[in-house]
Each structure stands twice: as C-alpha cells, then as structure tokens.
Amino acid sequence: MKGWFGQLMHLPNENEMGVVLSRVNNSCKRAPKEPVNTFQRVSSISDREVNSIGSDHSSIIPVQNKVGEPELLVPALPEKACVERGYITPQQVYNLLNAEEGQPALYDPYHILILDCRNADRYQDSHVVTARAAVTVIHPELGCLISCIELQKYSIILLYAEEGCSPVGSVKAKADSPDLQRCFFQLSGLGMDPIILLGGFSAFTALYPFLCTRRMVLIEPERHTLTIYPSEILEGALYQGSVAQASDYRIIKNLHITHVVTATANCPDAFPNTLSYLRLHLSDDAQQDLVEALPLASRFIDAALRAEPAGRVLVHCSMGRSRSSALTLAFLMEHRRWSLLHALRWLKERRACTAPNLNFLSQLLTYEETLFGSRLTRLDDIRR
Known part of the structure; x- marks a missing residue:
C-alpha cells in the first residue's frame, strides 16, 4: 500500500499545520473549536x-x-490535531472521498478500500459509500480473502465499527469492536497500514448522511454515478x-x-x-x-x-x-x-x-x- 497514511498522520511541529479534529463522540478527546472570528480587522458590511x-x-x-x-x-498558528495514531476523523474521510486529482479519486476502484466491520444487518441498513462488508475481505476463519498483491494496490484501507475512539489495541477497543480490532491486526500482519474511522459509522453518518447508502457500489461504472462534493x-x-x-x-x-x-x-x-x-x-x-x-x-x-x-x-x-x-x-x-x-x-x-x-x-x-x-x-x- 502507498505511504499515504504516514503523511496524513504526521504530527506537525510548531512550524507546520495540524489537522482539524472533527466533531465525534463526546467521549473522544478533541481540540476545542476555534471561534470563527479570531481577530476583527475590518468593519462588518452587510x-x-x-x-x-x-x-x-x-x-x-x-x-x-x-x-x-x-x-x-499578529500571526497565529493553526491548532494542532489531537487524533490518536491509527485513526482518521470523519472530516478527513469526507475529503478523501471527494478528492479530485485530474478526475474524482472515488472513480478509481483502488483509491480507497473501506471495510465495514459491523454485523451484516447494520451494513445492509446503511454504510459509507463504496464500503464492503469486512467479512467479504477478512473472514474470521478463512483469513484474508484478497491476496496481498491485490491489497497493495489500494492507496488507503479504512476500517470502521459502529462507534469507538479508544486507542488501537486497548482493552476497551477490543471490547467495543472486536471484529474491527481483528481486521486491523490481521491486515497489519500482512504488511498493510490500515486506519480506523474515529467515532465510527455513527459519527460519520451524523455529519455526512448523504455519503451513506444501502447500495453496494464497487465497480468503476457504478462509481461514476456518485456525486462528488x-x-x-x-x-x-x-x-x-x-x-x-x-x-x-x-x-x-x-x-x-x-x-x-x-x-x-x-x-x-x-x-x-x-x-x-x-x-x-x-x-x-x-x-x-x-x-x-x-x-x-x-x-x-x-x-x-x-x-x-x-x-x-x-x-x-x-x-x-x-x-x-x-x-x-x-x-x-x-x-x-x-x-x-x-x-x-x-x-x-x-x-x-x-x-x-x-x-x-x-x-x-x-x-x-x-x-x-x-x-x-x-x-x-x-x-x-
């Protein structure tokens, strides 16, 4: 897999900009929201x-x-992010899904592999657009159903459960989302660098319900029907x-x-x-x-x-x-x-x-x- 995650999650020094921490569960630690107007230089106009x-x-x-x-x-620095390593915010996922480089990145089937680690009923009810049920890729008994060569074609591998913001591998994370943890460490063992959606599906759909669907959108012709925001x-x-x-x-x-x-x-x-x-x-x-x-x-x-x-x-x-x-x-x-x-x-x-x-x-x-x-x-x- 390409080295995208390392660049995204790079922790900035004081001369580098951070990443905005998105609105997620109240239980998750986050940076305070900056007021819209930090300094009024001009008089307001209608x-x-x-x-x-x-x-x-x-x-x-x-x-x-x-x-x-x-x-x-007086110059100011952007607030630093407060995101646990291995996680990505809903806002970052939104921008990844809508990224455009020549053409919309989402039209490329290998741009991002999204694995829904919830049960089948939750997946069928609604899931992040282009997501696949994790069991179709990582089987509990059969192991990985996609070859390592195929997995390496994806720029990003994203996992999500229903909720959750506990550090990867922690006791609480294992208790809250055991299927996601199993997928994460199995993919890591194969040399992949998966990332986890902070706050899970519930946080993402609360902010971006229009990027969630009941449809299974996988192949390229279907992707070209998607709205790019x-x-x-x-x-x-x-x-x-x-x-x-x-x-x-x-x-x-x-x-x-x-x-x-x-x-x-x-x-x-x-x-x-x-x-x-x-x-x-x-x-x-x-x-x-x-x-x-x-x-x-x-x-x-x-x-x-x-x-x-x-x-x-x-x-x-x-x-x-x-x-x-x-x-x-x-x-x-x-x-x-x-x-x-x-x-x-x-x-x-x-x-x-x-x-x-x-x-x-x-x-x-x-x-x-x-x-x-x-x-x-x-x-x-x-x-x-």
Whole structure:
C-alpha cells in the first residue's frame, strides 16, 4: 500500500499545520473549536453591500491605528490535531472521498478500500459509500480473502465499527469492536497500514448522511454515478469546489450552503432566490489583478460565517483549483491570522488539487505583507 497514511498522520511541529479534529463522540478527546472570528480587522458590511456589483469597493477600508496606517495582524498558528495514531476523523474521510486529482479519486476502484466491520444487518441498513462488508475481505476463519498483491494496490484501507475512539489495541477497543480490532491486526500482519474511522459509522453518518447508502457500489461504472462534493476547508462552515458543484442543488441542499463566492468571468447565479452571492469576474491568467477581490471575498466570507444563524460558504471557480484557492487563502490569512505558508498547507491537506497560479501567489505574498507588516513566507517555499 502507498505511504499515504504516514503523511496524513504526521504530527506537525510548531512550524507546520495540524489537522482539524472533527466533531465525534463526546467521549473522544478533541481540540476545542476555534471561534470563527479570531481577530476583527475590518468593519462588518452587510450582504447587500458586498453583493452589489456596481458598488465602489474603495469605500471599504480597514480599521486604522493612525491616520493612513492600517492595523496590522499578529500571526497565529493553526491548532494542532489531537487524533490518536491509527485513526482518521470523519472530516478527513469526507475529503478523501471527494478528492479530485485530474478526475474524482472515488472513480478509481483502488483509491480507497473501506471495510465495514459491523454485523451484516447494520451494513445492509446503511454504510459509507463504496464500503464492503469486512467479512467479504477478512473472514474470521478463512483469513484474508484478497491476496496481498491485490491489497497493495489500494492507496488507503479504512476500517470502521459502529462507534469507538479508544486507542488501537486497548482493552476497551477490543471490547467495543472486536471484529474491527481483528481486521486491523490481521491486515497489519500482512504488511498493510490500515486506519480506523474515529467515532465510527455513527459519527460519520451524523455529519455526512448523504455519503451513506444501502447500495453496494464497487465497480468503476457504478462509481461514476456518485456525486462528488466540494472540499470541506473549515468544518461545517467553508467549502471549495467547482462551478458544476455550485450549480448542483442536491449539493447545495445537503451541505446547507447559504452563501456563494463565484470567481469566474461568466457564471450566472444558480439559485439567486435562495442564496447570497458575491460575484467576482476573475480570469485565471498572469494579468488578473486581485487587489480588490482578495479583501472583498475575505470580508464576505467572514460576514457570512459570523451571521446569526451562522452561514455556510462555498467558494468556487471553474475547477476549484486556482482562483477559488486564492480567495480562500486570503480569508484564512486575514481571519485566521495564518501566514500564506500555513494557510496553503492547511488548504492542500483538505483539497489536494489546490493550485493558485504564480501571479496569484505573488499577489498573496503582497497581501500577506499588507496584513502582517512583513513577508512571512518565501515564494520558493510555496512553489514546491
């Protein structure tokens, strides 16, 4: 199996970003949820103001300490993850299922092998999309029913029980989910590197019921019928994807999207009567100027997330890679107070196809200097 798990579960040092710990059972240890607005640099504006295409953006200015001098932010680090080794959060599974590299990764039968370690009745009632009943792969008496050569073709092997967040191999884990533990150690003995869904099926389906099904979806033609969702950048708050996803009502409804940032030159609002839109006519080229777009998008997203009740924002361009990434990064820099390097690492962990063009990266570096008063990131570090 490919060395994906080691990269995912790498524990960051203070200069590296962590992974958000997802909402799981209350019995599981987790990092405290960070407030949406950790630092208010700009005065809030209404949705009507930021949705006005013909408005004069120059009238929206940052709060100032002194006349002519914008208030500078103090850099912060993303919170470190608190996930036991051998486990993966529901949010990480969501993003893995919806990863896109050229084409949706889920269309590849060898992208991820998901083994449902519950009983047959629970599996037939509902399971994570593309999951197989563990007994069809790991038999209690017959052992592994798939050859090691075949198993090694999978990039990821994911196991889950009904619940559970106890450390792998602990007495409590063995008592709570003996079938899962048996599968885990049998696969480990074969040289595989399986991972376990933190909180089990109950935690995942509570957050993503639309990614659970009664159907058995295994072969490639069946996989091509699956809906691919936008990447979840901030849990239950900020998403990034493509124009096709922004036009899919089922996606909008299932993710409870309330606000959309459109970063394409020619894209009509798909649901103008139900959603709030910020339309930015941007081109993905070396001439596009983002000087107005970055702060405008950042403020629009922040206002939506701080609304009562809190909104959910989808940022998109054509493919969800370059223009939308630049806008998402600007928000993370300004309203999470992260350097461009930390923001980019965070984003790429959640959306691997993130690829703002060189022109956008250069402008984001300038934006970083505007926000913090100095360059915190080197261009060479983010072009790797």
